Amino acid sequence: MSCSLKNGSELPALKFNKKPTEMGRREFMRSGAALATITLAPGVTLMAFGGKAEANANPATRWGLLVDTNKCTPDCDACVTACSTENGWKDTGHPETDAQWIRKVDLVDLATGRETSLPVMCQHCENPPCVDVCPTGASFKRADGIVLVDKHICIGCRYCMMACPYKARSFVHEPLTGQKSYAPRGIGTVESCTLCVHRVDSGRIPACVEACDAIGHRALIFGDMNDPESDIAKRLLAYPSLALRDDLGLNPGVRYTSL
Amino acid sequence: MQRTIYREIKLTPQIIQLAVLLVVFILAAGGAELYIEEYGHIVTGMTNQIVWGLPHVFAIFLIVAASGALNVASIASVFGKSPYKPLARLSGLLALALLAGGLAVLVLDLGRPDRLIVAMTKYNFVSIFAWNIYLYTGFFAVVGIYLYVQMERGISPSVVKVVGTAAFLWRLALTTGTGSIFGWLVARDAYNSAIMAPLFIVMSFAFGLAVFILVVKSICGLTGRAFGARLLHRLGRLLGIFVAGVLFFVAVQHLTNLYSAQRIGVERFILLSGGIYTQLFWFGQVLIGGIIPLVLVYHPTGGAKPASILTASALVIIGGFAQLYVLIVGGQAYPLDIFPGFAASSSFFDGQINTYTPSLPEILLGLGGVALALALTGFGMKILRILPTTLSDVNVDPLNNSGKGA
Numbered sequence: 001m002s003c004s005l006k007n008g009s010e011l012p013a014l015k016f017n018k019k020p021t022e023m024g025r026r027e028f029m030r031s032g033a034a035l036a037t038i039t040l041a042p043g044v045t046l047m048a049f050g051g052k053a054e055a056n057a058n059p060a061t062r063w064g065l066l067v068d069t070n071k072c073t074p075d076c077d078a079c080v081t082a083c084s085t086e087n088g089w090k091d092t093g094h095p096e097t098d099a100q101w102i103r104k105v106d107l108v109d110l111a112t113g114r115e116t117s118l119p120v121m122c123q124h125c126e127n128p129p130c131v132d133v134c135p136t137g138a139s140f141k142r143a144d145g146i147v148l149v150d151k152h153i154c155i156g157c158r159y160c161m162m163a164c165p166y167k168a169r170s171f172v173h174e175p176l177t178g179q180k181s182y183a184p185r186g187i188g189t190v191e192s193c194t195l196c197v198h199r200v201d202s203g204r205i206p207a208c209v210e211a212c213d214a215i216g217h218r219a220l221i222f223g224d225m226n227d228p229e230s231d232i233a234k235r236l237l238a239y240p241s242l243a244l245r246d247d248l249g250l251n252p253g254v255r256y257t258s259l
Numbered sequence: 260m261q262r263t264i265y266r267e268i269k270l271t272p273q274i275i276q277l278a279v280l281l282v283v284f285i286l287a288a289g290g291a292e293l294y295i296e297e298y299g300h301i302v303t304g305m306t307n308q309i310v311w312g313l314p315h316v317f318a319i320f321l322i323v324a325a326s327g328a329l330n331v332a333s334i335a336s337v338f339g340k341s342p343y344k345p346l347a348r349l350s351g352l353l354a355l356a357l358l359a360g361g362l363a364v365l366v367l368d369l370g371r372p373d374r375l376i377v378a379m380t381k382y383n384f385v386s387i388f389a390w391n392i393y394l395y396t397g398f399f400a401v402v403g404i405y406l407y408v409q410m411e412r413g414i415s416p417s418v419v420k421v422v423g424t425a426a427f428l429w430r431l432a433l434t435t436g437t438g439s440i441f442g443w444l445v446a447r448d449a450y451n452s453a454i455m456a457p458l459f460i461v462m463s464f465a466f467g468l469a470v471f472i473l474v475v476k477s478i479c480g481l482t483g484r485a486f487g488a489r490l491l492h493r494l495g496r497l498l499g500i501f502v503a504g505v506l507f508f509v510a511v512q513h514l515t516n517l518y519s520a521q522r523i524g525v526e527r528f529i530l531l532s533g534g535i536y537t538q539l540f541w542f543g544q545v546l547i548g549g550i551i552p553l554v555l556v557y558h559p560t561g562g563a564k565p566a567s568i569l570t571a572s573a574l575v576i577i578g579g580f581a582q583l584y585v586l587i588v589g590g591q592a593y594p595l596d597i598f599p600g601f602a603a604s605s606s607f608f609d610g611q612i613n614t615y616t617p618s619l620p621e622i623l624l625g626l627g628g629v630a631l632a633l634a635l636t637g638f639g640m641k642i643l644r645i646l647p648t649t650l651s652d653v654n655v656d657p658l659n660n661s662g663k664g665a
Binding site: 094095096097098099100103104105106107108109110111116120129131132133134135136137152153154155156157158159161162163164165166167169170171172173174175187188189190244245248 | 296387
């Protein structure tokens, strides 16, 4: 299994998940995911990132994203559109309360005037403050570094939103319909970028990365930062990069170059 | 001097009218909660930028005031100040009622209040929020026992002192926990500080005593019980000490932040350019909630007048709400600085001052919490022997004719 990346290069095989194929009925019933299934709207049954999502994680892996801000253009929001389409969050005309799992941020260097544009999403920290503060444990980090919200035990206190240094989380302020079965969402709960965990667990790359590749910008590199043969690990080794709010010591899984 | 006799309050037309009014507020809050739950938090003023709003201001005020309301009992049984002893039962009851009111608002504002059972059964022990759940439930238990040992005949004063000391230590832990909800937010310059814990403790002393003074004076007035002017003066001067303490900690908090270049931005926002937050800080928190009450209670001639102390108490409460509004909402209104050294902009309001206007359901929910606290206090006084038949100076402090010494 391999994943196409920029210039036709390929990520090394994703070793963590030997059999990421669809689960059978019996397997599903046996799994913890059966317990973590909830009907959020008529006819829509959603999994809520319970035991199954965590069970897929390989502790030897650290999934990460590298954002090359030199290749990210201010007028492009393909990654945002792709995430919205993939995960079902959208603009409802209420910008202050609408969820945004990923956003484009335009920056102007106050000292030099240099302009930069880049995407910001959940940074999938190694030491996530959202996980620390969550009273019920709904915010959790998988063994492979992906930070998720278990929608079954999120009580909607929003303390994780207070704690997140990146403003990466959104609270669902309105009733929802038409959720995707692989991207659980529900009114009164908090949500954020899942690093497209449903795709990753089946050996694919996140929708934002795929979209960025598709239009030829190739500003997003996804992969296993623990695998020295992976493209992301090689680039992190070869070029300087930084983490947002590095002073907080959170060791995010999302890194930025040329910032 | 008569022996202190505690009696249930009797229902007078005035008390019944007040009870009906409180029930109306409680029902309105219930309606507001159902409305929010039906339509989602979109019907509130809260957003993905200001995630905690007016309900949290009310909830945290009530929770902080709850632990402070217990002070009068603590002063009596832990520190042995006998003039406060007749007030100790009411102090404990009011503490429980205020905490119940605050927690009700906090819980009903949750995105999923129907999942309260989840909050009670699943704990992340790293979370100070989860620790607070233990501190709150423990407070009910400890103060409940404290009330029991005060009211039960034949229990030794030494036992009351031991239980009172436990309750006093617990309330210190509780307010430390509440302050740390903000103090441990490492990413937000407006909050992250160890001073939040002692600041919240001294805030609780002031807010709780101010609420206590108004409640006890009101209920004595409504039930025709005497309330000694010297006792009120004593409580007023104690309030002054706590108010001065709040001002001191607030000054240290902001001076410390001003010394850090990283925090100049948020300090400038709160102290100078923050519009409503700046006005609430200087006029609401500092002037109305701090300086004027100090002048009122320590004025050489007017300080002993009941009107001065009651006015000071009301102003401390107003200032307390202003302080928590500035802290909670103002702290979020100032944008997170994710990119130091850059000007940021986005469709998600990066780099912008965030706006917030409380909606009617939020206001009703908050007021409902206050009404619930007062109603529970009244109900407790109706069914239990909480309030002495008289709180005249002759009764509570026969040896101290000068009225000095808090």
